[in-house]
Amino acid sequence: MSGRSSTYYVTTPIYYVNDVPHIGHAYTTLACDVLARFMRLDGRDVHFLTGTDEHGQKVEKAAAAARLAPQAFTDKVSQSFRDLVETMNYSPDNFIRTTEQRHHVASQALWDKLVAAGDIYLGKYAGWYSVRDEAYFVEGETEVGPDNKRRATASGAEVEWVEEPSYFFRLSAWAERLLDFYERNPRFIAPESRRNEVISFVKGGLQDLSVSRTSFSWGVPVPGDAKHIMYVWLDALTNYITECGYPDTANPLWKYWPADLHMVGKDIIRFHCVFWPAFLMAAGVAPPKRVFAHGWWTNEGQKISKSLGNVIDPVELVRTYGLDPVRYFLLREVPFGNDGDLQRRALVGRLNGDLANAYGNLCQRVLSIVAKNLGGKVPLKGAITEVDAALLDRARSLLTTVRAELDEQAFHRALIVLWEVIADANRYVDAQAPWALAKTDPARRDTVLWVLAETVRRVTLLAQPFMPGSAAKILDQLAIPGEDRVFASFDKELVSGTALPAPQGVFPRYVEPAKAAS
Numbered sequence: 372m373s374g375r376s377s378t379y380y381v382t383t384p385i386y387y388v389n390d391v392p393h394i395g396h397a398y399t400t401l402a403c404d405v406l407a408r409f410m411r412l413d414g415r416d417v418h419f420l421t422g423t424d425e426h427g428q429k430v431e432k433a434a435a436a437a438r439l440a441p442q443a444f445t446d447k448v449s450q451s452f453r454d455l456v457e458t459m460n461y462s463p464d465n466f467i468r469t470t471e472q473r474h475h476v477a478s479q480a481l482w483d484k485l486v487a488a489g490d491i492y493l494g495k496y497a498g499w500y501s502v503r504d505e506a507y508f509v510e511g512e513t514e515v516g517p518d519n520k521r522r523a524t525a526s527g528a529e530v531e532w533v534e535e536p537s538y539f540f541r542l543s544a545w546a547e548r549l550l551d552f553y554e555r556n557p558r559f560i561a562p563e564s565r566r567n568e569v570i571s572f573v574k575g576g577l578q579d580l581s582v583s584r585t586s587f588s589w590g591v592p593v594p595g596d597a598k599h600i601m602y603v604w605l606d607a608l609t610n611y612i613t614e615c616g617y618p619d620t621a622n623p624l625w626k627y628w629p630a631d632l633h634m635v636g637k638d639i640i641r642f643h644c645v646f647w648p649a650f651l652m653a654a655g656v657a658p659p660k661r662v663f664a665h666g667w668w669t670n671e672g673q674k675i676s677k678s679l680g681n682v683i684d685p686v687e688l689v690r691t692y693g694l695d696p697v698r699y700f701l702l703r704e705v706p707f708g709n710d711g712d713l714q715r716r717a718l719v720g721r722l723n724g725d726l727a728n729a730y731g732n733l734c735q736r737v738l739s740i741v742a743k744n745l746g747g748k749v750p751l752k753g754a755i756t757e758v759d760a761a762l763l764d765r766a767r768s769l770l771t772t773v774r775a776e777l778d779e780q781a782f783h784r785a786l787i788v789l790w791e792v793i794a795d796a797n798r799y800v801d802a803q804a805p806w807a808l809a810k811t812d813p814a815r816r817d818t819v820l821w822v823l824a825e826t827v828r829r830v831t832l833l834a835q836p837f838m839p840g841s842a843a844k845i846l847d848q849l850a851i852p853g854e855d856r857v858f859a860s861f862d863k864e865l866v867s868g869t870a871l872p873a874p875q876g877v878f879p880r881y882v883e884p885a886k887a888a889s
Contacts, residue, residue, distance in 0.1 A: 384633070384634070384636070388448040394682075406836075420614050425470045426590040430444070431587050493538050497533070536599075542580045559648075565637060723881055735874060749867050753814050753815065772788050832861060
């Protein structure tokens with residue numbers, strides 16, 4: 372942990388409450404949850420934040436369509452995101468809502484700083500605006516379709532011509548300072564493809580940004596001019612510092628700022644990597660250390676959309692396949708940062724191949740032999756041979772490797788190295804055949820089983836952030852006390868003679884339910 376800060380602040384984007392949670396929300400928060408759990412186990416002082424973005428014209432319209440007042444509407448939809456936290460076994464330290472009074476205070480304080488810095492001025496906005504994207508577009512970023520409706524080229528969202536008085540943020544003055552910041556902080560934007568995209572956008576020239584609206588009222592009022600509502604993105608992004616007590620930098624939570632990582636989907640990278648650092652630097656606040664923009668999921672090769680009726684419900688996935696198998700699949704199937712296709716066949720393949728056959732079978736066969744032949748106690752560790760040392764050394768090296776992969780948000784690579792050791796252990800048990808050694812060399816059999824149980828312990832300690840429930844069951848079966856489930860105890864080997872509970876399978880095979888005869 373040399374050179375690493377003792378604190379670790381990781382955030383999800385705050386999710387927009389105009390609809391119910393889908394697989395994209397589940398995926399982003401899962402990635403943050405794994406990082407938060409890993410860092411806690413690694414001795415860091417972690418703060419993990421998620422929450423909901425509850426202001427703006429889109430919410431006002433959705434509430435009206437539901438025949439509810441905006442606050443009642445946001446209370447209802449925000450709860451569905453809280454429920455997802457329970458369903459997916461996430462471990463946030465707080466759940467923030469932009470309708471909280473402390474957030475109004477923080478947003479208005481940031482606005483006042485921007486005014487004092489000379490970076491906000493009053494003008495008039497005339498241009499294309501997408502209510503769905505809550506974003507402004509120049510004409511070249513839009514196109515007219517066959518139905519004669521103009522849409523944003525990137526998202527397909529309809530845009531409308533808006534003319535109204537507006538306050539502007541002098542974003543045009545920040546291009547060189549942003550490019551300099553990116554150059555001095557090469558890790559700020561990831562993955563590399565997104566970094567290149569942002570740098571290209573900024574080099575193309577920045578226009579001043581409209582940061583207030585007068586045509587609706589659901590939002591944070593502009594200080595001193597209540598006819599204006601703060602642009603929802605200026606309000607929303609502020610949540611990350613609201614949580615740390617802004618503007619009170621004496622707040623105990625301010626120690627977590629700047630955030631170590633903002634995790635976002637690739638569609639909102641511009642807001643987080645261009646607007647947000649500019650707002651913060653203009654206000655004299657340090658920008659976050661890193662923004663990672665991950666890809667999108669498709670469903671069986673099709674783009675996900677409400678009109679196609681193929682939105683993936685994470686709650687239904689968990690109900691069908693189990694919580695930890697879904698958590699594992701989502702982070703193992705696709706190189707993190709790339710787009711991915713959710714195929715049920717692939718999910719079942721991972722569940723039965725990686726979890727049941729490889730990991731589950733390894734645990735079950737080792738612990739069953741121990742229970743049956745060694746009185747249910749950790750075997751006696753004898754002389755370690757070259758082949759034993761090779762497996763143990765690979766298991767011992769896992770913490771350093773996984774730590775480095777997760778520092779880069781390479782979840783898939785972290786899981787690959789864990790499963791390579793599981794595969795090594797399965798080959799080792801086949802080659803050493805402890806069931807045969809029982810007759811020829813019981814002492815050697817005991818050492819082989821100890822090496823296997825110790826390998827399982829190390830792998831399982833590192834599997835905890837990904838599959839907390841399943842890993843806890845395996846560590847229970849190895850009689851590992853709670854205080855020894857942290858990475859500070861990674862090198863604390865199994866003690867021979869420790870009594871073990873009766874082994875139980877943790878990863879059942881998934882069998883497709885039989886279809887009813889028509």
